Amino acid sequence: MAGVVGGAFLSSVILVIREKVNSKNFRNYFHKRLGRKLEITLNSINEVLDDAETKQYQNLDVKNWLDGLKHELAEVDQLLDVIAIDAQQKGKIERFISGYINRFESRIKVLLKRLNVLAEQKNRLGLQDTTRAAGNDGVVSSSFFYESVMYGRELENQEIIDCLLSDSGSDNQVPIISIVGPIGMGKTTLAQVVYNNHLVMEVFELKAWVHVSESFDLVSLTQSILRSIHSSAADSEDLEILQHQLQQRLTGKRYLLVLDDVWNKNGNMWEHLLLLFSRQSSGSRIIVTTRDKEVASIIGSTQLLDLKQLEKSDCWNLFVKHAFGGRDVFEYPCLESIGKKIVE
Numbered sequence: 001m002a003g004v005v006g007g008a009f010l011s012s013v014i015l016v017i018r019e020k021v022n023s024k025n026f027r028n029y030f031h032k033r034l035g036r037k038l039e040i041t042l043n044s045i046n047e048v049l050d051d052a053e054t055k056q057y058q059n060l061d062v063k064n065w066l067d068g069l070k071h072e073l074a075e076v077d078q079l080l081d082v083i084a085i086d087a088q089q090k091g092k093i094e095r096f097i098s099g100y101i102n103r104f105e106s107r108i109k110v111l112l113k114r115l116n117v118l119a120e121q122k123n124r125l126g127l128q129d130t131t132r133a134a135g136n137d138g139v140v141s142s143s144f145f146y147e148s149v150m151y152g153r154e155l156e157n158q159e160i161i162d163c164l165l166s167d168s169g170s171d172n173q174v175p176i177i178s179i180v181g182p183i184g185m186g187k188t189t190l191a192q193v194v195y196n197n198h199l200v201m202e203v204f205e206l207k208a209w210v211h212v213s214e215s216f217d218l219v220s221l222t223q224s225i226l227r228s229i230h231s232s233a234a235d236s237e238d239l240e241i242l243q244h245q246l247q248q249r250l251t252g253k254r255y256l257l258v259l260d261d262v263w264n265k266n267g268n269m270w271e272h273l274l275l276l277f278s279r280q281s282s283g284s285r286i287i288v289t290t291r292d293k294e295v296a297s298i299i300g301s302t303q304l305l306d307l308k309q310l311e312k313s314d315c316w317n318l319f320v321k322h323a324f325g326g327r328d329v330f331e332y333p334c335l336e337s338i339g340k341k342i343v344e
């Protein structure tokens with residue numbers, strides 16, 4: 001199995017490639033527009049490398065993306081070296097002619113195309129420009145921004161996974177598991193951990209994560225679900241077209257849909273939406289997170305998980321993680337006792 005790819009390492013490879021693209025050799029062989037395009041693509045990939053490095057441990061798709069990127073960058077770098085050697089071996093006139101009969105051009109264009117595909121995929125994978133995201137408080141949940149460690153909740157986690165992997169459920173109604181609990185209880189965290197569980201990843205052909213929140217109408221929700229499944233769809237404002245697109249994507253697939261942070265109590269709307277999911281739903285599942293039990297009931301949950309407070313020891317571990325960061329709590333005995341009082 002390929003090892004873990006370091007984002008910092010790939011960043012340095014990109015830096016080297018950019019220097020080569022800006023060199024005289026490259027400029028002698030290619031139109032400057034091609035060099036510019038290559039640079040733009042490399043920059044846009046470079047922005048998300050830190051984020052990808054972190055997420056590759058929890059998300060196999062991100063890891064595969066990094067592996068693919070490493071491969072393509074190695075090819076680009078190798079080709080640029082071949083061009084540099086070629087340039088050294090040729091005289092001025094031959095180099096001038098090379099500009100017209102350029103045997104490297106088609107190759108570099110193919111590599112640029114492949115890098116562009118990777119650059120497009122970064123959005124679908126939810127990879128973020130972490131430098132720009134720093135200091136942004138408007139946190140919107142996604143399947144990717146999840147805690148690397150979830151304290152406690154082993155039983156709840158297992159209960160949901162068992163339900164996701166079981167064969168039960170009818171062909172006419174997709175089972176809906178609702179995780180209910182007050183603000184900050186860890187509903188989204190639990191759903192994220194389940195969503196990224198390796199068995200769940202293997203079993204479900206299609207997975208979609210939608211942060212629903214208070215802004216909700218059928219068109220925008222259907223668009224969001226489509227986007228989460230496939231980024232290029234969902235341009236239409238016409239509900240029928242959107243539903244048709246969604247139906248096409250779902251047909252014959254075992255899917256998992258997470259509707260995170262649901263507030264809406266409009267039963268008709270939910271009925272309308274869920275009808276679409278209930279056809280040919282064999283093995284498929286929906287997970288809902290909500291603060292409100294009534295919402296869970298209106299949606300027609302088949303299973304309700306009422307999240308209670310974490311065990312004391314798990315609360316303490318969570319507190320230590322946030323209050324002390326990576327530092328050793330035993331070095332601060334005074335703060336430790338204050339912390340324990342807060343947790344209690």
Ligand SMILES: Nc1ncnc2c1ncn2[C@@H]1O[C@H](COP(=O)(O)OP(=O)(O)OP(=O)(O)O)[C@@H](O)[C@H]1O
Nearest residue numbers: 147149150151182183184185186187188189261291
């Ligand atoms: N069991 C846990 N282990 C680790 N971190 C947790 C746990 N439970 C909650 N957290 C942390 O607490 C914070 C709030 O959790 P989360 O967003 O999952 O709550 P929520 O129930 O979804 O809240 P809301 O009702 O506002 O959507 C997050 O920073 C999360 O990482």
Ligand SMILES: [Mg+2]
Nearest residue numbers: 187188261289
């Ligand atoms: Mg939440």
